[in-house]
Amino acid sequence: MSAPANRIDTRFADLKASGKRAFVAYVAAGDPTLDATIDIVLGLERAGVDIVELGVPFSDPLADGVVNQLAADRALKAGATMPKVLEMIRQLRVKSQIPIVLFTYLNPVYTYGYERFHKDAAAAGADGVLVLDLPPDEVVQNTELKPTPELCHIQLIAPTSPPERIASIAKSAEGFVYYVSRLGVTGAQVEIASGIAEQVQIIKGSTQVPVCVGFGVSNPEQAAKVASMADGVVVGSAIVKLIEKNGASPDVAEQVEAFVKPLVDAVHAL
Amino acid sequence: MTATATATPLPVMPDQHGHFGRYGGMFVPETLMSALNELSEEYERAKADPIFQTELNRLLHEYVGRPTPLYLAERWTEKLGGARIYLKREDLLHTGAHKINNALGQALLALRLGKQRIIAETGAGQHGVATATVCARFGLDCTIYMGAVDMARQALNVARMRFLGAKVVAVTAGQATLKEAVNEAMRDWVTNVRDTHYILGSALGSHPFPMMVRDFHRVIGVEARQQILEREQRLPDLLVACVGGGSNSIGLFHPFLNDPGVRMIGVEAGGEGILPEKHAARFQGGRLGVLQGTKTWLLANDDGQIELTHSVSAGLDYAAIGPEHAWLHDMNRVEYNYATDEEALAAFSELSAVEGIIPALESSHAIAEVRKVAPKMGKDQVIIVNLSGRGDKDVAQAARMIFKEEIKF
Ligand SMILES: Cc1ncc(COP(=O)(O)O)c(C=O)c1O
Numbered sequence: 141m142s143a144p145a146n147r148i149d150t151r152f153a154d155l156k157a158s159g160k161r162a163f164v165a166y167v168a169a170g171d172p173t174l175d176a177t178i179d180i181v182l183g184l185e186r187a188g189v190d191i192v193e194l195g196v197p198f199s200d201p202l203a204d205g206v207v208n209q210l211a212a213d214r215a216l217k218a219g220a221t222m223p224k225v226l227e228m229i230r231q232l233r234v235k236s237q238i239p240i241v242l243f244t245y246l247n248p249v250y251t252y253g254y255e256r257f258h259k260d261a262a263a264a265g266a267d268g269v270l271v272l273d274l275p276p277d278e279v280v281q282n283t284e285l286k287p288t289p290e291l292c293h294i295q296l297i298a299p300t301s302p303p304e305r306i307a308s309i310a311k312s313a314e315g316f317v318y319y320v321s322r323l324g325v326t327g328a329q330v331e332i333a334s335g336i337a338e339q340v341q342i343i344k345g346s347t348q349v350p351v352c353v354g355f356g357v358s359n360p361e362q363a364a365k366v367a368s369m370a371d372g373v374v375v376g377s378a379i380v381k382l383i384e385k386n387g388a389s390p391d392v393a394e395q396v397e398a399f400v401k402p403l404v405d406a407v408h409a410l
Numbered sequence: 411m412t413a414t415a416t417a418t419p420l421p422v423m424p425d426q427h428g429h430f431g432r433y434g435g436m437f438v439p440e441t442l443m444s445a446l447n448e449l450s451e452e453y454e455r456a457k458a459d460p461i462f463q464t465e466l467n468r469l470l471h472e473y474v475g476r477p478t479p480l481y482l483a484e485r486w487t488e489k490l491g492g493a494r495i496y497l498k499r500e501d502l503l504h505t506g507a508h509k510i511n512n513a514l515g516q517a518l519l520a521l522r523l524g525k526q527r528i529i530a531e532t533g534a535g536q537h538g539v540a541t542a543t544v545c546a547r548f549g550l551d552c553t554i555y556m557g558a559v560d561m562a563r564q565a566l567n568v569a570r571m572r573f574l575g576a577k578v579v580a581v582t583a584g585q586a587t588l589k590e591a592v593n594e595a596m597r598d599w600v601t602n603v604r605d606t607h608y609i610l611g612s613a614l615g616s617h618p619f620p621m622m623v624r625d626f627h628r629v630i631g632v633e634a635r636q637q638i639l640e641r642e643q644r645l646p647d648l649l650v651a652c653v654g655g656g657s658n659s660i661g662l663f664h665p666f667l668n669d670p671g672v673r674m675i676g677v678e679a680g681g682e683g684i685l686p687e688k689h690a691a692r693f694q695g696g697r698l699g700v701l702q703g704t705k706t707w708l709l710a711n712d713d714g715q716i717e718l719t720h721s722v723s724a725g726l727d728y729a730a731i732g733p734e735h736a737w738l739h740d741m742n743r744v745e746y747n748y749a750t751d752e753e754a755l756a757a758f759s760e761l762s763a764v765e766g767i768i769p770a771l772e773s774s775h776a777i778a779e780v781r782k783v784a785p786k787m788g789k790d791q792v793i794i795v796n797l798s799g800r801g802d803k804d805v806a807q808a809a810r811m812i813f814k815e816e817i818k819f
Contacts, residue, residue: 199715200589202596202702203439209583221713246437246700251714273437273700281427281435298441300603305444323441324601 147239147267148292148315151190152350152371162316162372163188163363163404164352166243167379167396168195168211170220172387174228178235180383183393185238188404193270193374196225196244203245203272205327207377210384222252226264233265241268241294241315254285262290268315270294276309294318297343299335306339310346317343317351318374321366327377329356337369360406367407375403419668420743423734428617431740433733436616438703442596445603450618452523457625462518469514473547474504476511476629480637480794486764493647493787495780497767497797498634498662505540507770507799508627508658513540513609515626517548520607527551527606531595533560533588533654534725534772535567536799537611542576552576555594557587560724566803585718588654588728592702612655613732616703620733627661634794635665642792648783649674651796652775653746654690654725656732658798663744673745676735677779679721680748690719691748692731693739699730706733722751722811723771723804749778757781758801758808770799771808 155162165184169177181192197212197220204212229240242261249257249271261269269291276295279285287293292315297306299322310317319340322333333356340351353366354374367373382399386392423430428450436446456462470476478499487495500508513530520528528550532538538554545552554571558580561568571578584590592615599608613623638646649666651659653676666672681689689695692707699708701716708730709717721727738744749757757777762768769777773796780795787793801808806817 199584200593200701202593203441203600205597216715247710247716248714250700251697251710251712272439273703275436275438275440275443277427277443278435278437281429296440298439298443300441300444302444309440320441323603325597 146292151239160408161367161410162190163407164191164372164374165189166193166376168215169225170215170218171211171383173218174224178232179393180396181232183397185236187397187400191239193241193243196242196248198245198248203325205325207380208326211380222248226260229264229266239267241270242266243270246271246274258288258290268292268294296320306343307346310343313347313349317349319351319353320355321353322355332362340370360402363403364406368410424621430734430737433706433736435705437700438616441600446616453618453622456519474510477633478502480634483765489764490784492784493791493793495784496794498794499797501797501800505543507536509537510540512623512626513544516609517544525605525607528609529553529595529598529606530609531555531591535564539567539570541609542571542574546574554578555581555591557591558582559586563807564724564803612657613660614655623657624660627657628664630661631665645669645672646794647791648793650776650779652677652772654728656735658796660734662796675779676744676746677775678748679726680750681720687718688720690721690727693746701730704733707731707736725772747779749775753778768801769797770801771804773798
């Protein structure tokens with residue numbers, strides 16, 4: 141670990157020192173507008189969220205469920221583009237130092253320019269990137285997609301990942317490993333998946349990097365239960381759904397804060 | 411510019427990771443990686459297994475109706491006044507299009523994988539019908555995703571799929587055509603990958619699909635090559651096929667790629683002309699990008715958002731082209747032109763009236779290209795055009811556009 145400390149690594153070190161688990165929140169950048177996203181992220185920070193994942197909208201989000209698809213549609217209609225999302229992060233950095241991970245698909249990154257994206261996103265104040273349709277295999281095989289030092293590359297591990305893949309992905313992990321707790325697309329679920337604790341232990345056998353678990357978490361009980369089995373929990377669609385419903389109201393950021401606070405508290409109380 | 415082959419043979423593609431030069435690959439969410447790797451491995455085993463190949467060939471012959479004729483279109487040749495034109499009659503296959511070559515091969519593969527549930531996307535409905543057909547034949551559970559716009563313009567095929575026992579799910583997102591149907595099928599697959607096989611319908615998507623779909627359609631070109639050698643004692647001067655994702659065209663072209671004298675033209679959908687959102691001609695105004703599992707040439711804006719497309723034919727109305735075509739374009743081995751909606755409709759009418767063969771609107775794009783090039787060629791020259799499907803499914807839409815009449819189906 142020779143790279144300069146990144147906000148994500150610093151945050152996990154702080155959490156570890158105080159014996160706490162991480163709460164990671166996902167929202168779509170530009171939903172309902174880019175200005176509103178700044179207020180919403182500040183609301184998430186006030187609620188105690190540790191890391192924010194910002195979705196950069198893509199027209200064809202094939203790993204996302206309907207809630208996140210509609211959010212991407214709203215963001216695109218409201219004019220969110222890669223340069224505008226980066227500009228929004230630059231503005232946000234004046235007010236907040238919360239760790240930010242950009243969560244997106246390869247085509248917007250590729251079209252912007254893979255290396256240029258990494259430089260510009262880091263300069264704007266982003267800390268990590270998670271490209272849903274860029275498995276580590278392609279990074280190895282495409283010289284134009286080489287790993288860059290500016291951002292943490294967050295990797296996904298799925299319930300279908302066989303042990304050898306888990307080991308090789310975990311070994312090269314940066315920031316944190318995102319364990320997708322169930323098969324399927326993003327979206328809130330009534331029941332949480334089984335086998336999470338076992339899988340997290342297998343991943344932890346291959347890496348020192350923290351493991352966060354997501355996909356389908358929507359209430360404080362689930363959040364606490366999932367987080368208790370790992371180093372942190374990711375909550376997305378449940379927040380996005382609230383924004384879908386109340387995006388037009390002037391106090392949407394406060395509503396998000398009020399919704400997320402009990403979830404964060406349940407996780408931090410562990 | 412004429413792209414004739416170099417004398418040096420083309421390298422064998424794809425590489426072991428599914429790359430065709432800088433195109434192709436496996437750009438999918440982690441959840442699908444192990445299923446795709448498993449599929450690749452099983453496909454390699456099946457390819458080398460004489461029992462699998464014998465069973466596939468037997469069913470292609472007895473159930474699907476192979477080999478298909480290579481038919482000399484004498485009246486049409488005379489009318490155009492140039493090269494002799496042969497039609498490769500994929501329209502005569504069971505279910506009415508080439509799509510069943512691939513659907514059958516993949517269904518046999520799903521049985522080997524022990525997967526009892528099949529999903530597929532469809533644009534024109536031909537791949538959906540072919541998939542529903544083989545599922546009925548093998549007793550597999552079948553779900554087809556189809557854009558709501560395509561369901562309206564291909565209503566006949568929707569009814570066929572239902573008779574065949576498939577569940578047809580309408581996709582209403584985005585422009586509600588083929589691309590959205592692929593997204594929805596991928597979402598289903600991510601969710602149900604353990605017991606479900608996705609029969610992708612064109613030479614598209616993540617490895618191993620572009621290679622596997624090509625291999626299952628190579629039979630088109632293998633037969634055509636043998637048939638033309640018997641009829642003409644020589645290879646053709648030109649091959650022509652329409653290109654949606656690129657399966658019928660790569661099936662015809664592939665066995666001829668290393669025959670330097672054989673020129674090839676792939677025909678994309680020019681829609682209402684090469685204006686933003688009015689066509690689906692990826693080599694006209696497209697760019698390099700990544701969509702639905704593969705790196706290829708596609709239609710997107712400066713922000714990397716996929717653009718709307720338009721074509722009169724649902725099967726060509728798609729924003730990305732199969733990665734092997736992107737590579738063949740780079741290699742200057744295949745030329746890519748386009749035909750507009752209007753040209754395709756004129757070709758549809760002409761072939762129907764002159765040869766008594768009603769082509770699919772997709773295939774009509776290839777017919778339109780032949781109308782342009784054949785008259786400029788010598789009478790001693792030979793063209794083979796892939797008649798990828800029959801036009802029954804398009805009759806209501808064509809009547810509306812050509813006769814200005816509504817036919818209630
Ligand atoms: C008859 C016919 N031809 C051609 C196509 C285009 O697909 P491809 O380019 O994969 O052959 C379709 C697709 O639906 C079709 O139905």
